[in-house]
Amino acid sequence: MIDQLHLEQICQEAGAIAMRQWPGAGHALEIWHKEGGSPVCAADIAVDAFLKRELAKLLPSAGWLSEESADNPVRLGKGLLWVVDPIDGTRDFIRGRSGWAVSVALVSDGRPLLAMLVAPARNEIWSAVAGRGAWRNGAPLRASARTSLSGARVPADSLMKEDRDLILVGKPNSIALRIAMVAADEADLVATLRWGFEWDIAAATLIARQAGAYVSDAFGQPLNFNKQDPRAFGLLVCAPSMHAAAVDRLADRAERYAH
Secondary structure, three states, X not given: OOOHHHHHHHHHHHHHHHHOOXXXXXXXXXXXXOOOOOEEEHHHHHHHHHXXXXXXXXXXXXXXXXXXXXXXXXXXXXXXXXXXXXXXXXXXXHOOOOOOEEEEEEEEOOEEEEEEEEEHHHOEEEEEEOOOEEEEOOEEOOOOOOOOOOOOEEEOOOOOHHHOOOEEEOOOOOHXXXXXXXXXXXXXXXXXXXXXXXXXXXXXXXXXXXXXXEEEOOOOOOOOOOOOOOEEEEEEEEOHHHHHHHHHHHHHHHHHHHO
């Protein structure tokens, strides 16, 4: 088993590298846009390079999958894989807002085994170990236990007409931090209806699951990692008793948007 304290130190240093370029602390930042229009900044690249080097030292046998690295199909033959988003929530990062995090997961045979989110602008370190639990700043997490979908707290900017029975709560740009809100009982439901990548969710979904939340794709099916195409359609993270109702509510939209 890897040294978890060493892993935390690596992730904290990655967060410190990002903080040294964060506009919210008054730093200038080089920003450009990738193909497709999503923003990327120099801090993304610096954190990615640091993590790739240090995590390879920590566990040389593991493969690598990251938003800011070219994908190497060699990873598909690896039993262990680092899945990394060097800065999840780049839009909040470049705007000087705190809703971003460094996201690192170790995947074993398609399932997250270890997870860490470091959100230095919030002074938060989230972690989880499969079968052992999830924590924020060392305190154990217990996910929402809400039973009714109506009235559920959702971190979002707005709601569709058919979802007006839900309650909006503050939304960080980082999808990982939104998922973590369910783990911390600060939200009851996170749902997306778009194609997303493994690096966005690998760490946070383990944290949520270890805190007691239910995690699936938009159709209610289990998530798998280290796939040839590292994407899944949609995400549903919620209190377990709400899952069936949430899948039912999203079913028509999921079918429509997935194709």
